[in-house]
Amino acid sequence: MATEPIDILSKVHKDGFTLSVFAIFDVLLIALMFFTLSSKYILASGISVDLNSEINLPEVPKNSMVGAFAEDSISVLNIRGSGMIFFGGKVFNEEAFAREIKNYKPRGEILLIKTDAGVSGQTLLNISVLAKEAGFKSIQIAAKSK
Numbered sequence: 178m179a180t181e182p183i184d185i186l187s188k189v190h191k192d193g194f195t196l197s198v199f200a201i202f203d204v205l206l207i208a209l210m211f212f213t214l215s216s217k218y219i220l221a222s223g224i225s226v227d228l229n230s231e232i233n234l235p236e237v238p239k240n241s242m243v244g245a246f247a248e249d250s251i252s253v254l255n256i257r258g259s260g261m262i263f264f265g266g267k268v269f270n271e272e273a274f275a276r277e278i279k280n281y282k283p284r285g286e287i288l289l290i291k292t293d294a295g296v297s298g299q300t301l302l303n304i305s306v307l308a309k310e311a312g313f314k315s316i317q318i319a320a321k322s323k
Contacts, residue, residue: 250285252313254304258295262304271303278311286314293321 255263262269269277288308290301301318308316 250283251287251289251317252283252285253289253291256290256292256296256300256304258293260300271300274304275307278307281311283312287317288313288315289317289319291319291321296320 252264257263260270262271262274264274264277265281267277290304292301305316
């Protein structure tokens with residue numbers, strides 16, 4: 178070979194492959210941020226009421242927020258102050274809703290009730306009882322002040 182007379186190959190430093198701990202940490206940190214920020218989750222605001230408890234209205238801290246992952250299927254119920262109930266793409270009054278939910282099979286364990294200030298507490302309690310009879314494990318109440 179042409180390099181043999183001056184022995185260049187013996188003078189070239191062959192650096193072995195090394196993997197820095199900082200490089201591994203950077204890759205893991207980027208992967209953690211990616212999975213955290215791209216995960217699907219639902220943060221349902223409002224008050225969580227466990228329907229399996231003996232107490233009808235448990236005390237809940239003012240800033241309680243309960244999250245549900247996207248794998249948990251949440252059924253949504255909208256109530257307006259005039260007594261209109263929107264559920265499953267249909268409009269009901271209280272009596273018609275009571276008949277409808279008896280035949281309803283919940284997809285998940287959570288019923289999210291979106292309501293406004295015009296809905297009475299008795300209506301919410303009636304719907305909570307109907308939700309428990311239908312098989313829901315808990316409800317989330319999200320209310321608007323107007």
